[in-house]
Amino acid sequence: MLESPVTPASAPPPAAELRRLAPRLGLLLGPLLLLAVLLLPPPEGMEALAWRTAGVGLLMATWWVSEAIPIPATSLLPLVLFPLLGVATIDAAASPYANPLIFLFMGGFMLALAMQRWNLHRRIALRIIAALGTRPVSLVAGFMAASAFLSMWVSNTATTLMMLPIGLSVIELVIRRSDRPDRHPGESNFGVALMLGIAYACSIGGLGTLIGTPPNALLAGFVREAYGIEIGFAQWMMVGVPLVVVALPLTWLLLTRLLYPIRMAEIPGGSEIIARERQSLGSPSRAEKIVAVVFTLTAAAWIFRPLLEARGLVLSDAGIAIAGALALFLIPLDLRRGEFVLNWEWAQRLPWGVLILFGGGLSLASAISRTGLAGWIGEEIAGFGALPLVVVMLAVTTVIVFLTELTSNTATAAAFLPVVSSVAIGLGENPLLLAIPAALAASCAFMMPVATPPNAIVYGSGYLTIPQMARAGVVLNLLLIVLITALAYTLVLVAFGVTPGVLPPWATGK
Template sequence: MPPASPPASPDPDHPPETARRGARGLRALLALSAGPALFLAVMALPAPMGLSPGGWTVAAVAGWMALWWLTQAVPLPATALLPAILFPLLGVTDLKATTSAYGHPLVFLFLGGFVIALTMERWNLHRRIAIRIIAVAGTQPARLTAGFMAATALLSMWVSNTATTLMMVPIALSVIAFVDGDDADDGSPPAPAKDRFARGLLLAIAYAASIGGTATLIGTPPNAFLAGYMGQNHGIEIGFAQWMALGLPVALVLLVAAWLLLTKVTCPADDLAQGPIQDGIDRAHDELGPIGRGEALTALLFLAVALTWMFRPLIDDVVPLNDTAIALIGAVAAFAIPVDLKTRSFLMDWSHAARLPWGILILFGGGLSLAGAIQETGLAQWLGGLFAEGGTMPLIAVLLLITGMVVFLTEITSNTATAAVFIPVAAALAATLGHDPMVFAVPVALAASCAFMMPVATPPNAIVFAAGRLDVAHMCAAGVFLNFAATAVIALAALYLVPRLF
């Protein structure tokens, strides 16, 4: 009988599963305990000179929340509930004042917008809009990329960036599959031009989803957060049309910059055969089928809401509506407009509405609660004073510094969390330096949505990365240039557009 083989020595490069699970558990425990530990450490120290005890307490809570948001030790919305627990407990504000932020009118603006967006998704209106735009763009690779970007950006102005990306990526993969053709059939790697086209198209969708969201107040949470914070703490109302006058030009410039970067620099594919591309577009178009009653009614409802938002200043004297009321009227109408009375089918029902991203609404409310406390306790002004040494710098340099810091920070943090922490500080810094708070706060809100490098930075980035045609190096190589471009464009918009619009 042959002697038993000695046990295999462990491979240091591939530790056993139990060791990996143990390491993950240790990291999770450290992340979970880091927030409360920082909170207790700050609370154990006396408040620094010039800052009230209440402001120091808010700083301790903000540090706890920032660490949990950064590490995602618990779900982001769960962290956003900490102000409702800790502020009344620690005597910062009472429960009523703290929780009122969770029911802010801007939270209900998002709620109404989400219902309308889900109605579009239920009847596939967003898919029809996207494919029609792509079909018009044509089959030349650069023009097709522009078509995908236009469709994605247009939808992400109204539908969540995540939902838009989830809908656009399968369409893109269908076109890419036709382009790969024989390469995909025999298992060989795609030709360089085909690979560049696939990478460029997927990155174009991710970038356009993030950029498009900056164009409207409901496109991405930081925009509405800014509106809520400025109205609540500075008495500045930001209307839907007013924001579009700023956000749309910024988005258009960034879309053009992203398109040029992808089609001319990092992923050119002009030598690609166009026949397979047309086949992919035709197949996607054929799958649409004829437009149905529900889809047509949804299109009319969406147009009515969007046009009322945009032209509200013209009808204010006749009908005193606000943007939140318009969104809620549209949402209720979706539940009331019948598609087929015989079957009691309506544009929206609760089984579909239950898919609302409630976590975003809680995150939004928690961020407003934290930001309000940062402002009311004097913490924002104190922090603004610390940064005021930059007052000798030219204004454009300060704006570039603020915008660039937020752009790169949001690569590793939630965009709403970043906005919640930095918008109050930026507004206070502006006041300290003698500038309009909007000039400093607007770049923070816009920059928080401009993370183009890392797969984990935004849901659109993660979704296209999961398609399997990109690696981190590809994303960083293209994204870092777009991050710098976004920094410059946003800073210039803050310098020249914001003072004229607000």
């Protein structure tokens, strides 16, 4: 039987209480930690500037995780505290806020906003769904494939918000066509599987590209700021896309065959709903076609940049993204009315707070590296060298996956990336072997509505409960922990030329 609508107010008291108290506790704990660091002498072997940097890092991590104040506001602390404590000049503290990866994400967001303005993302989604058929299990697969593909380029939240009403239309059709829904548990399972499938596919799809989810871009910015190396768009896809290709069908199988098996043979009228939705869009407009061309050319330039550079062109992923965004501002739709494909009214919808968070995280990472704090952490961790690398990777991935059930994905990545990279160096390993799994893990939270916006959005639909989400989520968490560890240990070696047990010179500044 389809569950009666539920509201977020029905969340279990312990989780709700923890969520309510965390900001208050964090608001007090963060400054106390910083004060303790400033009053106490640094540990043996640590420079005073590194110790002060650790204090600022503890304050920022506490406020990020607890959301004591708005996350972007916490991210501005380096601009005040680093010059005040002598850790860095204002120029050094501020320069990471203009890291090229921030402009890559900005350009990617603008491309996504243009798709949303002209409903191109909706047309793409409906075509994918229609192509995979309208049998119940096929519909779930179609919704998941469309959600995953779009979330590689458009924000996970926007993709979920777009897919939700289409999915609800199909579920409501099932309810209307069933005289006694309580006699058909498969119909209830269809609603749960479809809602969870949309949310989970949006989170999984975002892993595929550098702009798919903020932790990915944050990682690329971090390694550039801390070690001076670049992670290219195509290079990331060599790891991210295979992870999506493996994780998505496994998630579909778990939802529709094991956790919430769908027993309906067909959905009467399902194809009509999809056809009606497609018909409502009409023929592709000129604006849609322009956005599609600009998007395709931009994505192609990202993917084939190494080949273009081999021909003498000087390119960067950030430059390509901004060029694509500028093209949308320059291409007219109606010169007399001054209408262009993208305008500033739409561009202002950018998640500016995320870009500030990037800057704060990168500024902190730069200070951790520059003051020698990263090296000190690495030396202290060296004692764990007896543990197999895969065990350390598994432990890091597990901790971050379950931590992000209650904390911001991006803030968690910002707090953990410098630490796990230092741990890798202490073990004599390439920092990428722990940093990449950590960044991927930060986007994999499937158990709780508060874990990610897609989870919260589908939970608010009223067609699933927290226990249903938690039951599927814990299985998905464990699955992604294994997949991330396995694929990172294999594909990262190939895509990034990493050799286990070999510490590259750039990791130690040599």
